[in-house]
Amino acid sequence: MEGNQALFKYALRLGDNALILGHRLSEWCGHGPELEEDIALINVSLDLLGHSRSLLTYAGEAEGKGRSEDDLAYLRLERDYTNALICELPNGHFGDTIARQFMFDVFNQLLFSELVNSKDERIAGIAAKAIKEINYHLRHSTDWVLRLGDGTEESHDRIQDSFNRLWEYTGDLFAQTEADQWIIANGIGPDLNALKPRWKQKVSEVLAEATLTVPQDAWMQKGSRTGTHTEHFGFLLAELQYMQRAMPGCEW
């Protein structure tokens, strides 16, 4: 039972990251700076929602209480979501979205590259599918960091400012709980502490190429693993859950 509970929490965390960031990106639909970019952001959003569907379905099965992907996506309260805080931050301007996406993509790419070898067959299968897509996401966000950082004076200053403001949310990506110890010990997922230096190195390389400065590590926000969110999260859920709350059980 202990194992299933840990697996439930683990799949839920991964599923929540994808669901919430996917939802945020979907807000760009019809608002992208140009048509191609509008489509690109929505494509990434769609991929992430696809990952969340597979992961939340699995989480529901591991929990064993009969909850479906929809139950988990639409009918939980704020404190029951465990997505990384950076996923729920508002889109801001395009540079903010790109800085957030890039830092998440680097993390996600490192994580899912490890999950491909998970001893849990379902997780490994989902990861093998997702990693192909995540590679494209990272390439896309890296291109834009280079283009904006090494672009005009204004684009450089604005995305530098985005990185500076978002930096305090990056520590939370690597937060681990007791449930993770079981996950690591059983070879289901990697120790995030080991990914951290690799993440920092990759981010630093791209920022250097983009003529940007890596922000100093200072105070880091935390709390997502225990369901403590930013003040933005309630508003996001209000929109995400509206239909199921207003018309319980409605289906397409």
Next chain:
Amino acid sequence: MIRSISEEKLWDILDEVKDPEIPVLSLVDLGVVRKAEIIDDKTCITITPTYSGCPAMKVMEEDIRMRLMMEGYKNVEVNTVLSPAWTTDWITEKGRAALQEYGIAPPEQATSDKNALLGHPKQVTCPNCKSRNTAMLSQFGSTPCKALYKCQDCLEPFDYFKCI
């Protein structure tokens, strides 16, 4: 794999079910149909998505079910699996030709696409005039499985079915 006559017939029927977004390509040509079996009185079809979030999966499932029921199969079950993950290598030769004919550049060989993931833009042949002088406009096209390119010679924009 050796298929029985009844299963062979099943594959032939499935080859007539088209991709809802690329109507020249059958689901068999696309490589999303992984298994077609008759187990006792049940017809079991296994499909796999091209991309995790592919919104066409539900439609494909319904189309397969409808088609088989029209052919007289009563107890039809369509299952979706993620593993092994779909790859563009599963698109058949017939499928590649159909894509090209339709104006969508078929995926280039998977091995050369690894370079693309390392940051080098991929060389793609224009499906209209066959020029290699093409440029990528966006890695994401009209659907998740496609990228947007333009031809520098005939100046036509076109979709490229990207390798995964």
